[in-house]
Amino acid sequence: MNERHIVSAYDKDLQQLETLVSEMGGLVEAQLSAALDALVKLDPDAAAEVISRDKIVDDYESQIDLHTTEMLVLRQPMAQDLRVILVALKLASNLERMGDYAKNISKRTVTLSGTPTVTSATQSIKRMGDKVLEMIKEVLDAYARRDTELASAVILKDEDVDRMHTNLFREFLEMMTTDSQHISLGTHLIFIAKDVERVGDHATNVAEKIHYMLEGSMPVGERPKDDRSSGILVEPGEGE
Amino acid sequence: MNERHIVSAYDKDLQQLETLVSEMGGLVEAQLSAALDALVKLDPDAAAEVISRDKIVDDYESQIDLHTTEMLVLRQPMAQDLRVILVALKLASNLERMGDYAKNISKRTVTLSGTPTVTSATQSIKRMGDKVLEMIKEVLDAYARRDTELASAVILKDEDVDRMHTNLFREFLEMMTTDSQHISLGTHLIFIAKDVERVGDHATNVAEKIHYMLEGSMPVGERPKDDRSSGILVEPGEGE
Numbered sequence: 001m002n003e004r005h006i007v008s009a010y011d012k013d014l015q016q017l018e019t020l021v022s023e024m025g026g027l028v029e030a031q032l033s034a035a036l037d038a039l040v041k042l043d044p045d046a047a048a049e050v051i052s053r054d055k056i057v058d059d060y061e062s063q064i065d066l067h068t069t070e071m072l073v074l075r076q077p078m079a080q081d082l083r084v085i086l087v088a089l090k091l092a093s094n095l096e097r098m099g100d101y102a103k104n105i106s107k108r109t110v111t112l113s114g115t116p117t118v119t120s121a122t123q124s125i126k127r128m129g130d131k132v133l134e135m136i137k138e139v140l141d142a143y144a145r146r147d148t149e150l151a152s153a154v155i156l157k158d159e160d161v162d163r164m165h166t167n168l169f170r171e172f173l174e175m176m177t178t179d180s181q182h183i184s185l186g187t188h189l190i191f192i193a194k195d196v197e198r199v200g201d202h203a204t205n206v207a208e209k210i211h212y213m214l215e216g217s218m219p220v221g222e223r224p225k226d227d228r229s230s231g232i233l234v235e236p237g238e239g240e
Numbered sequence: 241m242n243e244r245h246i247v248s249a250y251d252k253d254l255q256q257l258e259t260l261v262s263e264m265g266g267l268v269e270a271q272l273s274a275a276l277d278a279l280v281k282l283d284p285d286a287a288a289e290v291i292s293r294d295k296i297v298d299d300y301e302s303q304i305d306l307h308t309t310e311m312l313v314l315r316q317p318m319a320q321d322l323r324v325i326l327v328a329l330k331l332a333s334n335l336e337r338m339g340d341y342a343k344n345i346s347k348r349t350v351t352l353s354g355t356p357t358v359t360s361a362t363q364s365i366k367r368m369g370d371k372v373l374e375m376i377k378e379v380l381d382a383y384a385r386r387d388t389e390l391a392s393a394v395i396l397k398d399e400d401v402d403r404m405h406t407n408l409f410r411e412f413l414e415m416m417t418t419d420s421q422h423i424s425l426g427t428h429l430i431f432i433a434k435d436v437e438r439v440g441d442h443a444t445n446v447a448e449k450i451h452y453m454l455e456g457s458m459p460v461g462e463r464p465k466d467d468r469s470s471g472i473l474v475e476p477g478e479g480e
Contacts, residue, residue: 069322069326072312072322072326073318073319073322076316078313079313082309082312082313086309086312086329089326089329090333093330093333104470107470107471108470110471111470111471111472111473115473173423173424173427176416176423176427177420177423177424180417180420183413183416183417183423183474184413184417184472184473184474184475187413187416187427187430188470190427191434191470194431230344230347230348230351230428230431231347231350231351232351232424233351233355233424234423234424235424
């Protein structure tokens with residue numbers, strides 16, 4: 001009877017930990033989505049809301065850290081359960097970073113909102129962002145449904161995001177080279193695009209950790225990487 | 241007798257974990273130092289060495305993760321020891337990111353090494369980098385000597401780094417605005433400067449975790465932040 005009671009409280013603890021991670025993931029997804037909308041509309045108020053909500057994301061990480069530590073002290077979990085608990089800790093850390101990137105995008109959106117912009121540029125970033133949002137949605141589904149295959153599928157998508165990012169980097173450099181009016185704008189857009197790409201990287205980390213949680217091993221094979229932006233140089237005249 | 245044996249093996253495990261973290265920290269410090277030297281000399285071979293050594297940094301993180309998991313399973317540590325173990329996990333994650341930034345700096349150094357550069361610009365980055373190296377050195381000392389005060393002192397230094405970074409961001413934007421030949425160069429330099437600033441952020445995270453490990457609480461007071469680069473716009477003509 002007593003043992004049964006303990007097991008059940010333990011299961012409840014585990015369940016609660018997974019609920020916290022899922023809620024945090026849903027919030028981060030909403031934050032990125034709102035940050036991208038605010039960017040396309042250059043809406044400083046909407047961007048300011050994203051910035052202020054980041055505190056809630058941070059609080060989730062603290063809660064998950066605390067809950068994890070308590071479980072380790074009180075429950076002394078073994079093998080599979082320990083994996084679930086340690087992975088929750090890593091997911092929270094990755095999700096917190098993803099939230100930070102959404103906040104950073106919104107900070108730059110506030111800066112850009114008073115300036116003339118280039119609509120096609122923000123819309124290109126939005127397209128890449130939608131791909132990343134898709135990754136986040138799927139990785140959260142993979143976590144909730146304990147779906148290894150879906151987690152693996154997300155990892156492969158990051159290559160598309162990296163490629164889109166490399167193209168955007170070149171496009172924005174060319175825009176700056178063609179028109180010096182666009183140098184500040186282009187620089188901030190390049191950082192925003194990089195932030196979106198980094199969210200994709202972290203969604204990939206999350207997918208890898210979920211794979212590890214479910215299978216006890218990291219996914220086999222080299223993680224595809226195709227972000228070549230750090231190797232790009234554009235000569236003046238090239239973009240004209 | 242048997243109990244004594246167990247306690248001693250346990251202490252040895254803890255000691256080994258701390259040694260791994262210290263070694264990893266030393267390696268990351270050396271990586272950033274080498275990346276900054278390669279940047280100032282625009283030496284693609286030295287930069288390539290930094291890039292290839294990053295694998296060793298990553299291996300340290302895997303080793304620390306593994307060692308931590310084993311200790312949690314085998315030793316079922318309580319309170320203070322659990323803190324030491326969980327903090328090791330967080331430090332490894334932060335150090336791994338710091339190593340990534342050193343690698344990223346070197347990737348861009350390879351790209352820039354064939355192009356005409358602006359010596360004063362790379363030297364300005366080096367100066368900020370030296371400040372960050374100082375933070376890393378001190379934070380590793382604080383960890384080895386269990387020195388809360390030193391850890392707290394490191395946190396305050398990040399403000400200087402943030403300020404240096406904001407100034408560099410403006411300087412490089414002005415350089416690009418003044419001479420369109422420098423747009424690709426300036427963009428990569430802005431990213432390199434940002435990477436150095438991020439290493440400082442992570443050194444600050446490390447300091448906070450060490451404080452938590454030693455005192456059981458995070459440092460009191462708002463963490464100083466003075467990176468205002470995301471709010472900077474430079475109009476053409478301003479930099480001339």
